[in-house]
Amino acid sequence: MAEFFHRKLERRAVGFVVAIIVAGSIGGLIEIVPLFTINQTVEAAPNMRVYTPLELAGRDIYVREGCYACHSQMIRTLQDDVERYGPYSLAVESQYDHPMLWGSKRTGPDLARIGGKYSDFWHVAHLTYPRAVVPESNMPAYRWLIRTPLALDDLDLDLEAQRNVGVPYTDDMIQNAAKDAIGQANPDSSYASGVVERYGEATTVSAFDGVATELTEMDALVAYLQVLGRLTDAARKEAVAKSEEVP
Structure with a gap:
């Protein structure tokens, strides 16, 4: 019966075109209508800061090495997810991610709340030889990152490109991109205070790979x-508010 109806419809070009338009319109409405309420559905985060140049470079390395293929960055609202990884992810947390890295596959754990969970030293050891700190890990090693100098020449262009898609980088941030990357990975550098001034007191300044005398891709990835x-x-804050609502 379905085959007969489809064959009959194909023979009527005008009707077939109308059917395609109707089907496309339904799909389009489902995709487009929610965007009109995005200001009500996306949480406000007035204290949200942008990625520093070093963190943004680390994110590029993360994408380049395909880390997103095995690690998601989106904690679901499922109780098991929340208990294992922390508060479920909010849309606002990804507003400066271009592209977003939510992912769907978890060969490795979700990384949405990995920041601050382990020390810099742990991350360097894990990336250098994963099984040294997680015996059951099947993650490949990324030893070359600690030997590879981080390219600084185009960091300002990276920030400018991000600004073109809506990330609020200032002219000052763009002009000082290379200096801020150096300063964030070298606490004793004269540039360290500048990165904190531009990106906020919460910005972590550390010799991420353990060596402050040179800036490497390992510094960038660990910073990210x-x-x-x-x-x-x-x-x-939302998790705390919801827990207080529970009688």
């Missing part, structure tokens, strides 16, 4: 991992 879930505390 350490900020995941810490750009805003909106999710934790």
